[in-house]
Amino acid sequence: MNQQKKIKMSTQKTSITFSRRSFMKTSSLAGGGLIIGFNLFNACKPNAKPSIDLAKLNYNDFNAFIKIADNGAVTIFSPNPEVGQGVKTSMPMIIAEELDVAWKDVYVKQGVLDTNNYTRQVAGGSQSIRFGWDALRETGATARQMLINAAAARWGVDPSECTTSEGVISNAAGETLSYGEVVNEAANLEIPEDVTLKEVKDYKIIGSDVTNVDIDKIVKGENLYGFDFKTEGMLIACVMRPPAFGQKLESFDDADAKAVDGVTEVLSFGDKIAVLAKDTWSAMKGKNALKAEWKTDTKLESTEDHDKLLLGLLDGNKFETLREDGDIKKAFAQADEVLERTYESPFLPHNCLEPMNFYANVTPDKIHLVGPIQTPEGTAKHIAEVLERDFEDVHLEMTRIGGGFGRRLYGDFAVEAAEISNKAKKPVKVIFTREDDMADGIYRPAIKYRIKAAVKDGKITGYHLKEAAINSNMYGLIPNFFPAGAIENYQVDVANYKSNITTGAWRAPYTNFLAFAEQSFFDELAEMMEVDKIQLRLDLLQKVKGTTDERIQYSPERMEKVIKTAVEKSGWGTKPEGVYQGFVNYYCHNSHVAEVADVVLENGQPVVKKITCVVDCGIVINPLGALNQIEGGIIDGIGHSMYGDFTFQDGVPQSVNFDKYRLIRMKEAPIVETHMIKNEFSPTGLGEPTLPPAGAAIANAFKAATGKRLYNQPFSKYPELLTGPEKEIIG
Amino acid sequence: MPTYQLNINGESRSVEVSEDTPLLWVLRDHLDLVGTKYGCGIALCGSCTIHLDGIAVRSCALTLAQVEGKSITTIEGLSEDGTHPVQEAWKEVDVPQCGYCQSGQIMTASAFLKNNPNPTEDEIKDAMQGNICRCASYTRIYKAVEIAASKMA
Numbered sequence: 001m002n003q004q005k006k007i008k009m010s011t012q013k014t015s016i017t018f019s020r021r022s023f024m025k026t027s028s029l030a031g032g033g034l035i036i037g038f039n040l041f042n043a044c045k046p047n048a049k050p051s052i053d054l055a056k057l058n059y060n061d062f063n064a065f066i067k068i069a070d071n072g073a074v075t076i077f078s079p080n081p082e083v084g085q086g087v088k089t090s091m092p093m094i095i096a097e098e099l100d101v102a103w104k105d106v107y108v109k110q111g112v113l114d115t116n117n118y119t120r121q122v123a124g125g126s127q128s129i130r131f132g133w134d135a136l137r138e139t140g141a142t143a144r145q146m147l148i149n150a151a152a153a154r155w156g157v158d159p160s161e162c163t164t165s166e167g168v169i170s171n172a173a174g175e176t177l178s179y180g181e182v183v184n185e186a187a188n189l190e191i192p193e194d195v196t197l198k199e200v201k202d203y204k205i206i207g208s209d210v211t212n213v214d215i216d217k218i219v220k221g222e223n224l225y226g227f228d229f230k231t232e233g234m235l236i237a238c239v240m241r242p243p244a245f246g247q248k249l250e251s252f253d254d255a256d257a258k259a260v261d262g263v264t265e266v267l268s269f270g271d272k273i274a275v276l277a278k279d280t281w282s283a284m285k286g287k288n289a290l291k292a293e294w295k296t297d298t299k300l301e302s303t304e305d306h307d308k309l310l311l312g313l314l315d316g317n318k319f320e321t322l323r324e325d326g327d328i329k330k331a332f333a334q335a336d337e338v339l340e341r342t343y344e345s346p347f348l349p350h351n352c353l354e355p356m357n358f359y360a361n362v363t364p365d366k367i368h369l370v371g372p373i374q375t376p377e378g379t380a381k382h383i384a385e386v387l388e389r390d391f392e393d394v395h396l397e398m399t400r401i402g403g404g405f406g407r408r409l410y411g412d413f414a415v416e417a418a419e420i421s422n423k424a425k426k427p428v429k430v431i432f433t434r435e436d437d438m439a440d441g442i443y444r445p446a447i448k449y450r451i452k453a454a455v456k457d458g459k460i461t462g463y464h465l466k467e468a469a470i471n472s473n474m475y476g477l478i479p480n481f482f483p484a485g486a487i488e489n490y491q492v493d494v495a496n497y498k499s500n501i502t503t504g505a506w507r508a509p510y511t512n513f514l515a516f517a518e519q520s521f522f523d524e525l526a527e528m529m530e531v532d533k534i535q536l537r538l539d540l541l542q543k544v545k546g547t548t549d550e551r552i553q554y555s556p557e558r559m560e561k562v563i564k565t566a567v568e569k570s571g572w573g574t575k576p577e578g579v580y581q582g583f584v585n586y587y588c589h590n591s592h593v594a595e596v597a598d599v600v601l602e603n604g605q606p607v608v609k610k611i612t613c614v615v616d617c618g619i620v621i622n623p624l625g626a627l628n629q630i631e632g633g634i635i636d637g638i639g640h641s642m643y644g645d646f647t648f649q650d651g652v653p654q655s656v657n658f659d660k661y662r663l664i665r666m667k668e669a670p671i672v673e674t675h676m677i678k679n680e681f682s683p684t685g686l687g688e689p690t691l692p693p694a695g696a697a698i699a700n701a702f703k704a705a706t707g708k709r710l711y712n713q714p715f716s717k718y719p720e721l722l723t724g725p726e727k728e729i730i731g
Numbered sequence: 732m733p734t735y736q737l738n739i740n741g742e743s744r745s746v747e748v749s750e751d752t753p754l755l756w757v758l759r760d761h762l763d764l765v766g767t768k769y770g771c772g773i774a775l776c777g778s779c780t781i782h783l784d785g786i787a788v789r790s791c792a793l794t795l796a797q798v799e800g801k802s803i804t805t806i807e808g809l810s811e812d813g814t815h816p817v818q819e820a821w822k823e824v825d826v827p828q829c830g831y832c833q834s835g836q837i838m839t840a841s842a843f844l845k846n847n848p849n850p851t852e853d854e855i856k857d858a859m860q861g862n863i864c865r866c867a868s869y870t871r872i873y874k875a876v877e878i879a880a881s882k883m884a
Contacts, residue, residue, distance in 0.1 A: 211825045281749075352829075400830065659775060665860050
């Protein structure tokens with residue numbers, strides 16, 4: 001479906017009739033009060049059918065709830081995993097807005113995945129708010145309407161005469177009833193067919209700064225995370241896995257491990273060996289005392305091999321074409337000038353600061369799982385399969401998550417915990433050390449891009465993007481991002497090499513490096529064409545306006561506004577001598593972003609001082625949380641493009657802790673000045689879209705400062721390119 | 732296994748652990764003080780920062796023999812109710828994203844500000860440089876330290 005149309009269609013909708021009320025069910029609470037359960041993700045599916053018996057409320061059928069007690073207290077069970085992106089705060093804010101209660105009266109709890117049936121709770125792709133927007137509003141509004149209907153019935157007036165404010169219903173005569181006073185009657189009413197949603201101008205909670213709901217617990221160091229979770233009799237398991245990708249377990253000797261005080265058991269499963277102990281330190285020591293022999297199963301690969309293989313793919317002709325407009329061959333044959341550049345990126349580990357961990361207690365009647373996971377349902381299903389158990393036996397609880405960045409989309413660590421608990425017949429928590437976390441990762445794959453453009457009569461007539469990646473290629477929507485539609489002859493080709501090194505999603509998959517490649521390329525193209533860098537981008541956008549191509553993902557109008565705002569707010573082109581700027585505009589995760597980096601030379605080296613960022617992500621639910629995501633995304637993007645390097649030698653990762661792997665720290669973090677475009681478009685992603693442009697913004701600014709262009713990441717690997725001009729020309 | 736008498740958050744606590752057990756794991760596993768976090772185990776990320784006689788130190792790199800007889804403060808003991816000026820500043824700025832590193836950040840900042848209540852920008856950045864925030868909430872951490880300084884000065 002055309003994303004742009006979809007966004008436009010759902011704006012400024014003030015009244016809707018929804019045929020999907022099957023995603024909701026209400027019931028009386030035993031102790032008095034009302035509970036509305038709703039299956040958020042079922043509600044988000046366009047043609048969801050009620051596949052459950054609506055006659056009885058089954059908690060397992062719903063992944064989120066509003067509970068209104070008969071004293072009026074509101075509890076909202078937030079459905080989605082909280083990885084630091086703020087949804088435990090922002091999703092309940094949307095419900096509370098339409099329910100029309102004061103935020104201070106709302107208590108938020110993390111919902112549990114009672115993994116039966118078809119719940120779908122995922123944190124990933126910056127999509128929680130975008131997909132939840134309509135359903136969360138409808139749910140809040142439905143509850144509000146039922147409370148109004150109950151009050152109107154008691155008063156004997158028409159519900160349309162009633163209004164609400166902060167949990168109190170008023171009628172035309174000036175009488176009032178609080179939600180708590182009518183909640184028991186409301187619980188017995190039919191779910192209304194029609195509800196009216198608020199207009200944007202009437203929002204009281206949405207658009208206001210709301211502090212993270214867990215803030216008090218975080219600053220006091222309370223038990224929140226999987227790493228902190230504990231049950232009586234629980235053992236800690238440290239797991240030894242093959243030291244190189246491509247190896248299998250041959251044999252092991254656990255005598256020394258078992259001799260460590262506190263170690264209770266050593267067991268092997270698959271190609272792994274688990275050391276179980278009464279406490280963490282003993283488990284770590286026990287693992288270090290294990291002796292194992294490994295045999296080579298598949299090729300032990302090195303970074304050098306990958307570089308050759310990927311460049312070979314770019315030079316070759318074994319591509320899959322993802323999008324083809326016009327005839328690029330002809331465009332290049334007829335070109336006056338051609339620019340071709342290659343850009344290279346390394347693997348990257350995620351390095352969530354809370355290392356991977358999961359608790360499992362597998363018993364004959366139940367599989368109890370607790371921990372940090374971005375994909376609770378998929379993981380629970382996978383575990384049921386691995387243990388050959390019924391899915392209904394699995395009960396999974398989500399903890400607050402100490403960073404995800406894509407790593408916790410994969411439940412490998414939870415499966416390990418379940419396998420170990422199943423074998424040991426004890427409650428077990430698997431923990432990764434930092435070394436395990438970096439060496440046994442599911443990395444961002446190394447990727448290389450080659451971009452070639454044809455210029456004729458001062459116009460870009462051809463654009464050819466080629467991708468060579470480890471394991472898997474860009475997803476199908478990306479070829480429809482900017483500059484698709486703007487260049488007549490346009491082609492995107494992809495190829496990959498299947499490696500035994502495990503790879504997966506890493507914050508803003510593919511675009512996290514593609515943005516650097518493309519936006520560096522546009523900068524260089526403008527230099528070659530001797531045209532203004534901003535004008536080049538604006539001219540391309542003109543060609544996309546009014547397009548009938550439904551595949552195009554971005555909006556040229558929204559992109560143009562973001563660019564022009566960034567030019568104005570960053571003082572583009574008006575900076576004093578010695579301040580060098582780099583410009584980037586980008587679209588991903590349904591949001592439009594522009595970033596301008598300000599760089600100065602200190603001791604002959606370029607230093608990033610400031611990023612000016614302009615974001616159009618539609619309606620902003622919680623500006624306080626949004627700014628945090630934006631700033632974090634930018635600084636994360638700068639950090640990894642500057643320092644993130646991860647290489648392999650014969651299948652073995654060459655850096656496994658922070659002594660050899662550099663993450664950005666406070667001194668390297670620039671000031672970030674953010675401007676949000678105000679509009680009434682439905683909200684779109686924010687956890688990822690500011691990261692991809694950051695690397696290109698600083699690289700383009702470095703070029704302005706040093707005269708040297710960067711093509712490969714991380715930049716710190718090329719110190720000779722990070723120095724100013726040899727001689728300052730004065731005059 | 733030897734027994735150690737530790738002075739933690741103003742209380743005397745007795746633990747029996749092997750002599751090579753780092754203080755971090757004694758706090759977390761034996762004393763249920765889980766606010767002190769594990770991040771790297773080699774004193775390079777700052778997640779496990781505590782105060783030892785008022786100085787910010789990495790608990791993952793300390794044995795009990797090194798801390799016996801000294802005053803240990805963890806995030807749980809920084810204030811009774813989360814109202815230390817640094818904690819208040821953290822709430823005011825809404826610093827955390829995932830939040831995992833923040834108790835370490837708060838412990839570093841609070842020890843630093845006690846000795847230097849009127850820090851310069853460079854001094855704040857130097858003091859906080861040892862604490863990694865993987866979510867990169869650095870601009871807010873910096874702002875919160877500044878606000879805390881103004882509250883404590």
